Amino acid sequence: MANKTAHVMVVTPHPDDAEFGAAGTVAAWVRRGKEVVYVVCTNGNKGTTDPNMTPERLARMREKEQLEAAKVLGVREVVFLRHPDQGLEDTSEFRKQIVRLIRIYRPRIVITADPYRKYFWHRDHRITGQVTLDAVFPYARDRLSYPELLLDGLEPHRVDEILLWASEDVNYCFDVTDTFDLKMKALYCHVSQVGDWPRGDLENWLRERCRTAADGKEYELAESFHREEVLY
Numbered sequence: 001m002a003n004k005t006a007h008v009m010v011v012t013p014h015p016d017d018a019e020f021g022a023a024g025t026v027a028a029w030v031r032r033g034k035e036v037v038y039v040v041c042t043n044g045n046k047g048t049t050d051p052n053m054t055p056e057r058l059a060r061m062r063e064k065e066q067l068e069a070a071k072v073l074g075v076r077e078v079v080f081l082r083h084p085d086q087g088l089e090d091t092s093e094f095r096k097q098i099v100r101l102i103r104i105y106r107p108r109i110v111i112t113a114d115p116y117r118k119y120f121w122h123r124d125h126r127i128t129g130q131v132t133l134d135a136v137f138p139y140a141r142d143r144l145s146y147p148e149l150l151l152d153g154l155e156p157h158r159v160d161e162i163l164l165w166a167s168e169d170v171n172y173c174f175d176v177t178d179t180f181d182l183k184m185k186a187l188y189c190h191v192s193q194v195g196d197w198p199r200g201d202l203e204n205w206l207r208e209r210c211r212t213a214a215d216g217k218e219y220e221l222a223e224s225f226h227r228e229e230v231l232y
Helices: 017-031 055-073 092-105 123-139 180-187 199-213
Strands: 008-012 036-042 077-083 109-113 161-165 172-175 222-229
Touching: 008 017, 008 092, 008 123, 017 036, 017 055, 017 109, 017 161, 017 172, 017 180, 017 222, 036 055, 036 092, 036 123, 055 077, 055 180, 077 092, 092 123, 109 123, 123 161, 180 199, 199 222
Parallel strands: 008 036, 008 109, 036 077, 109 161
Antiparallel strands: 161 222, 172 222
């Protein structure tokens, strides 16, 4: 199998979630020479208020928008799993898909949505985060987990750290002062999701969130995460 190793894997529930949660960080890492791969779990085919939109057309639009956003950020590759929006389940097959990709790309860092956010949280986000955490530890690491992957030449891999966006237990912030504009440019690629949102309002809202995340730091804007080292 050709070497597809990447430094960072971003596992996102829907097209646009990664841009909201981590695009400034991704852009900064790309500038530093890190290879970043996106894994998009659902096709986003429910995310509209347009009464004339069909799920099939929306899925095609959202995939195109995600590719455009990834290009803006310099993401090397986007993998679409194409599960139905609002249809993710914590299954062995879904977990195996993520384990397979971790073993293919062998990232040092995995970023995803925090599954432990309380009360109101999209179910796809919760399941994506939980399945990704389980895939990282112990399934991607353990040789006899999904032993059929060994037949495909996919040896175990241990991720070094996890970053969870939209966490209520923030313990890590990343300086995005110099990449906030790229974050917004990538987010604006998702026209089907933010096209009706006045640009000034969206940018001001996100800038204030990033400014709050950087409060007390020596930089102006930050994206915030819960960070865990994978020690086992």
